[in-house]
Amino acid sequence: MEVMMPLLSFLLFLNSFNYCRFDATARTLFSNETDLLALLAFKDQITSDPSGVLNTWNATTNFCGWEGVTCGRKHQQRVIALDLSSQGLVGSLTPSIGNLTFLRKINLQSNSFFDNIPSDIGHLHRLQHLNLSFNSFRGGIPVELSNCSDLRRLDLKKNPLAGRIPDELGSLTKLETLRLEANNITGVIPPWLGNFSSLSVLDLWLNFLEGSIPEELGNLANLGFFQVSENMLSGIIPLRLYNFSNLYVFNVAGNQLQGSLPPTLGNTLPRLSFVGTNWPTSIVHIDISQNNFSGQVPSNLGRLQGLYHLNLGTNQLEASDANGWAFLDSLTNCSILQLLALDDNLLGGILPKSITNLSIELQFLGMGSNHILGNIPSGMENLFNLYALAFSDNLLTGNIPEDIGKLQMLQVLSLGGNTLTGTLLSSLGNLTQLNGLYLGSNAFEGPIPSSLGNLQHLADLDLSNNSLSGSIPKEIFNLSFLSNSMDFSDNYLIGELPLDVGSMTNLRGLYLSGNRLSGEIPGTLGNCEVLGNLFIDNNFLQGTIPPSLSDIKALQNLDLSHNNLSGPVPKVLEDLHILAYLNLSFNHLDGAVPTKGIFNNATAISLLGNDGLCGGIPELHLPPCPRKSSEKRGRSHLVRVVIPIISAISCLTVIFLFVFLYWKKKPRKDTRSPASSLDDKYPKVSYRELAEATDGFSSINHVGTGRYGSVYKGSLLRGNAVVAVKVFNLQQLGAIKSFVAECDALRIIRHRNLVKIITVCSGVDFRGYDFRALVFEFMPNGSLEEWLHPRISEHRMTNSLNLLQRLNIALDVAEAMAYLHHNCQPPVVHCDLKPGNVLLDADMVAHVGDFGLAKILCEAMSMSLQNSANSTDVIRGTIGYVAPEYGAGGQVSTSGDVYSYGILLLEILTEKRPVDDAFDNGLTLDSFVKMAFPERIEEIIDPLLLIHDDDDDPRGSTTRRLHQCLESVTRVGLICSTSSPGERMNMKDVATEMHAIRNAYLGGRY
Structure with a gap:
């Protein structure tokens, strides 16, 4: 008995322990049933799961083992994290998400959730991390988020969220990251953001925010990432924002900000590594381009030893003397500087010699569209890594320095639009990597150096509007890569066009207007099959127009006016189906004018000053062509022989007339084949419709610029569809050819991963000029x-x-x-x-x-x-x-x-x-x-x-x-x-x- 009593007590203890354990388990199961039901409700709202991530969400395993679900250790069987990022999920977010009350983290970024963000998220008082970025959530930012008082990171970027930033969010004082970029948020930047003392990342880029940057943001001492670019902000940047010791990202580009750069910019922002682009923290990248900043460039930028890119273009920055250009002297201390862009400002005065002492790593140097005077300094050979040198549209004078010919890496040399003089350097032929040479609109004289024939990578060559003389070197016509344009117009060039011109089979534009060229037009021009623009007007060319020009199927604009050409207008020019402009005026042409093709459009051709021309369409008002004597003799023979035959045929016609009337009453099956042209597949819209759809092609609707034109966002009244309107700049070389090529290609292709064309426009604008546009499905x-x-x-x-x-x-x-x-x-x-x-x-x-x-x-x-x-x-x-x-x-x-x-x-x-x-x-x-x-x-x-x-x-x-x-x-x-x-x-x-x-x-x- 004494032995049994301890054993009995032990058994009673075990029974009591198991009962307590069962009771605890029951309470746990009861409490986490809410989490289970919430997760199942989440799954029910998913309409597509391409990666199969939710296949594990089934009854065979505990939900804590489901993919993307994390349960806590302290609170057994309670969900503390839901991470299903980048799974391609499609559906709406269930309001039951608010029942997962132990959630600390929600990460659903990079999926395709739609509809509104449920306000029930506001029930998650423990939530610290909410990432719903890269989805399609609509509506506004829920004000109920203000209840998530422990929230540290809020990331809603890249959604079509609209409305203002709710003032109620001002209670989230623990917030460290706020990312709302690439939405449709309106209103102003809330001043109460300045109360978030822990905020280190503030990203509001690409929205519709207006007003000024609040002064209160100067209180954010921990701010390291600040981006408010691509909004409609105005006013002046608060000076305190330039003084944050932790700031490494500072992006305000693409607004309407103004004011001057602080003169101490080089001394402040010690950790600055980005102003417009992400870079490693040891590199400084400054970009304030395309704003309205004025005043002088700070003279102490050279203190930023890691300065890599400096782009201050398209502002109103000034310099007129040595003090204004002092920043350039300072920049010589920046040993890794690779880009310096100062174009489109108000910089004037003499260009300092110190420019030749910039970093040997410099690759891009742009100072175009300013008011810079004087000579280009010698010593440019020191910048031997330059691949682009652009000083166009200034007031520069003197010769091109000889040492520019030593810049072996140069790909673009743009000095056009100045008053440079002297002869063209033969050493330019040493720049064998050149892709673009732009020396137009200067005062160069003398011959074109034959050494330019060495530039086998050249695609653009502009020597127009100078005083160049002599003949065009044959070597120029062997530049096989020359594919964009060759412009020698408005010079004093003489001699004949050699037959070698036909070897330029990739050239899209040839401009030789306003010279003193003589001889005949080479028939070999017909080999230039992609030539879209041919201008040889205002010369002394003679002979006939070669019919081989009709072989240039890409020809859009042809001007042979003001020459001494004779003979007929080649009828084969009717076959140039995309020819949109033809000027043959003031020559000595004669004979009948064709009536088809471009000749059927009186507004597209000019034939003035050719007294020997006749016929054509009535709108040309040319005299009728005289009949030949052989035609008259043939007519009398017609009366004697042919008329009796016609009488006999008339009798037969009467017989067949009854048969015809009988069969005419019978219904006929339409056997016509469907049209296959792009215009038939896609009915044209008018210029007026597209102008209304894009609000007159306004800058607000401008979404991009391409090689041959611009793209605008619009809304067509037909179906109220949001579209992208690609408007071709017909003054640009190759634009018409590009339009036709796209039409040809789009006529035969259909695929989900090709841009879908909706319609096409080919007509004239309100000024009577030709207009071409393609209308595509808009890509947001x-x-x-x-x-x-x-x-x-x-x-x-x-x-x-x-x-x-x-x-x-x-x-x-x-x-x-x-x-x-x-x-x-x-x-x-x-x-x-x-x-x-x-x-x-x-x-x-x-x-x-x-x-x-x-x-x-x-x-x-x-x-x-x-x-x-x-x-x-x-x-x-x-x-x-x-x-x-x-x-x-x-x-x-x-x-x-x-x-x-x-x-x-x-x-x-x-x-x-x-x-x-x-x-x-x-x-x-x-x-x-x-x-x-x-x-x-x-x-x-x-x-x-x-x-x-x-x-x-x-x-x-x-x-x-x-x-x-x-x-x-x-x-x-x-x-x-x-x-x-x-x-x-x-x-x-x-x-x-x-x-x-x-x-x-x-x-x-x-």
């Missing part, structure tokens, strides 16, 4: 270019794309190009694939656009072009993306597009352009990547792709998966961008490979 997220490389004053989507988004974009582009190359009949070669021509819709789906340079290949050619390298059908495309075989005279081929895709893919990964400032001494983007591949790949990849947002990765599995994915994508980019066309993949295989890479990354199979 702009171009990939804007996301990867925000422009100097347009810091759009800076470093915002995560890895999954980049993979999806790369895959979308691959799918589009595979369709053009392999599923389109005949195949289409895009010829200008680059980030600027990749547009993103509201769901971040990529669409390839701009077919202005596209080539449509016949089926037979499409196969042979892969291995051919003997054609002279070279296109220019865009430097850095053009396949190397094109520069050597290779034919247009689909493998050229593959090369462009490879470069684009490497650019997506590295965020470096193929002509990045970091590339010198022959280094290119692909060689830059090759040097690090694969062991050191993380050194060249965009650092943002290597960041795991609050991701605990104790085993390193996520890191390995990320690295292997990046290595796979990089390998595809390198194979596509190899210099040998035969070693590149085709786009069908590229698309398949990119599918596999993305799916493996999403499925965690790396």
Whole structure:
């Protein structure tokens, strides 16, 4: 008995313990049932789950093990974090989210959630981190968020949220990060933000905020990231914002701000590493371009030892004497300075000699459109890494310094619009990397140096409006890469146009007006098949107009007026279907004027001063052409012989008349074939409709500028659709050809990843000038270019794309190009694939656009072009993306597009352009990547792709998966961008490979 009593007591203790344990478990199960139901309600609102992330959300496992769900240790079985970022989820956010009362973190960024943000989030009093960025949430910012008093990070960027920033959010005094960029938020910047003493990141970029920057923001002593660019802010920047010791990002570009730069700018902002673009913290990048800042440039900028880029362009900054230019002396201390842009200001006075002592790393030096006087200083050879030197549209005088001919890296030399004198240096022929040479509108004299024939990379050559004399060197006509324009107009050039002019098969504009050229027009001009503008007016040309001009199918504007041409107007000119302007006036032409083609439009042609012309359409008011004597004799013969035959036929006609009337009563089946032209598929809209849709093509609706025109956002009354209107600048060389090329290409292509055309406009504007426009589906997220490389004053989507988004974009582009190359009949070669021509819709789906340079290949050619390298059908495309075989005279081929895709893919990964400032001494983007591949790949990849947002990765599995994915994508980019066309993949295989890479990354199979 004594033995049994202790045993009985022990059993009773165990029973009591198990009862208590059961009771605690029951209470836990009861309390977390709310979390379970809330998660299931969340799942019910998801309409698409492409990655299958919610497949784990089922009854077979506890919800704490569901993917994206984290439960706490202190509070067992209670959800403390919900992280489903970048999963491609589509649906609305359930109000039941407010029942997860232990939540500390919600991260749903980079999905496709829509509808309003539920106000029930305000019930989450423990919430510290809320990230709903990169979705499609609408409505306003919920005022109930003010109840989340412990909130530290609020990130709602890149949604179409509207309305004001609620004043109720002023209670969130613990907030450290506030990101509301790229929404439709209106109103003013709330002054109460100045009370957030812990705030370190404030990003309000790309909204519709107005008013001034509040003085109260000067209280934010911990502020490190400040971005309010691309709004409608005005007034003066509070001076205290320049004095924050922690400030490393300061972006106010693209507003209407004014005032002067503080003279102590070089002494303050000790941690400043960015004013407009993200850079490592040891580098200073200052950009205040395109505002209304006035006064002098601070003279102590040289104290910023890490100054890398300095862009102060398009303001009202002044300099008139040595004091005003003192900043230039100071900048000589900045040993890594690579870009200095001061264009479009009010800088005057003499250019200091110290400009030649700037950093030897300097690559871009721009001071155009100012009032700078005096000579270009000698010693420019010190800046031997310059690739662009732009002093155009100033008041410079004197000669071009001889040492400019020693800048071997120079790609652009722009000195036009000054009063420079002397002869053109023969040493300019040493600048063999030149792509653009602009010396027009000066006072140069003497001959054109034949050494310019050495500039085999030259695409633009402008020597117009000078006093040059002598004949045009034959060597000039052997510049095979010259593809944009050659302008020698308004000089004193003499001699004949050599037959060699026909070798310029890639030239789009030839301007020789206002010279003293003689001889005949070479028939070899017909070989220049892409020539869009030919102006040889006001010379002393003679002979006939060669019929071979009709072989220039791209010809849009032809002016041969004010010469001594004779003979008839070639009837074959009727066949130039896109010819929009023809001036043959004041010559000695005679004979009948054709009546078809352009000759059927009296407003498009001028024939004045040719007394021998006759006929034509009535609107030309030309005398009728006289009948020949043989015609009169033939007419009397007609009376004697033909009329009796006609009488006999008339009798037969009466017989058949009854048959005709009988059959006419019968219904007829319409057997007409449908029209196939672009205009028939897409009925034209009028200029008036497009003008109304875009509010008169106002600057407010201007969303971009391309090579041949501008793009405007508009709303057509037909269906009230939001559209993008691409208006072609017909004064620009190649614009008409680009319009026609796009029409030709768009007529035969249809794919979800190609920009969808809605309609077309071809007519005249209110002034009677020709007008051409294409109307496309509007892409609200702009171009990939804007996301990867925000422009100097347009810091759009800076470093915002995560890895999954980049993979999806790369895959979308691959799918589009595979369709053009392999599923389109005949195949289409895009010829200008680059980030600027990749547009993103509201769901971040990529669409390839701009077919202005596209080539449509016949089926037979499409196969042979892969291995051919003997054609002279070279296109220019865009430097850095053009396949190397094109520069050597290779034919247009689909493998050229593959090369462009490879470069684009490497650019997506590295965020470096193929002509990045970091590339010198022959280094290119692909060689830059090759040097690090694969062991050191993380050194060249965009650092943002290597960041795991609050991701605990104790085993390193996520890191390995990320690295292997990046290595796979990089390998595809390198194979596509190899210099040998035969070693590149085709786009069908590229698309398949990119599918596999993305799916493996999403499925965690790396």
